[in-house]
Amino acid sequence: MSDSQLNDTESSVITTKSIVTDPATAPDMGLYSQAVTSIATSFIGIIGLILLLGWLVKRFGWKKNADNLIDVKASYIINPKERIILVHVDNQLLVIGVTAQQMTLLHTISEERSQLILSQEKNIKSDVKNSLFRQILQSTLKSRKE
Structure with missing residues (x-):
C-alpha cells in the first residue's frame, strides 16, 4: 500500500x-x-x-326503535351465566331460560294473556324494569295453580 x-x-x-x-x-x-x-x-x-x-x-345501549319480529320485553339475571328472559314473538310471550350452553323454553303465554300483560306494561314506569317481569311471573304461577 x-x-x-x-x-x-x-x-x-x-x-x-x-x-x-x-x-x-x-x-x-x-x-x-x-x-x-x-x-x-x-x-x-x-x-x-x-x-x-x-x-x-x-x-x-344504542337501540333502534324499529318494530322487530322478536322483542325482548324483560330479563331477570339469576347469576352471571344464567338468566330468564321474556320474549315477545308472534303475539305470544315466551319465557326462556338462558345458560352458557343452551336456551330452554320454560313457558308460553297465550295471545290473549300477552295482550293483557303488554297493555299493562304501558302503565308501568320505565325505571322499574324487573317489576314487570316479576308481575308476569307471579300471574303465570297463579294461573298454573288454578
Missing part, C-alpha cells in the same frame, strides 16, 4: 470519527424524546377515548 493511499484512509477515518463525536452535528436527543412522548401520549389518549365510547354505548 502506498503512502498516499494510507493517508487517504487515515483521513477518512479521522473525518468519520470527528463527525460522530462532534456534539455540534449530533442530533438533539431531547427533541427526539419529546416527539416520542407526544406521539405516545396521543396514541394512549385515542385508545382511551375509543374504550370510553365503547363502554358508554354498551352501558346506555
Whole structure:
C-alpha cells in the first residue's frame, strides 16, 4: 500500500470519527424524546377515548326503535351465566331460560294473556324494569295453580 493511499484512509477515518463525536452535528436527543412522548401520549389518549365510547354505548345501549319480529320485553339475571328472559314473538310471550350452553323454553303465554300483560306494561314506569317481569311471573304461577 502506498503512502498516499494510507493517508487517504487515515483521513477518512479521522473525518468519520470527528463527525460522530462532534456534539455540534449530533442530533438533539431531547427533541427526539419529546416527539416520542407526544406521539405516545396521543396514541394512549385515542385508545382511551375509543374504550370510553365503547363502554358508554354498551352501558346506555344504542337501540333502534324499529318494530322487530322478536322483542325482548324483560330479563331477570339469576347469576352471571344464567338468566330468564321474556320474549315477545308472534303475539305470544315466551319465557326462556338462558345458560352458557343452551336456551330452554320454560313457558308460553297465550295471545290473549300477552295482550293483557303488554297493555299493562304501558302503565308501568320505565325505571322499574324487573317489576314487570316479576308481575308476569307471579300471574303465570297463579294461573298454573288454578
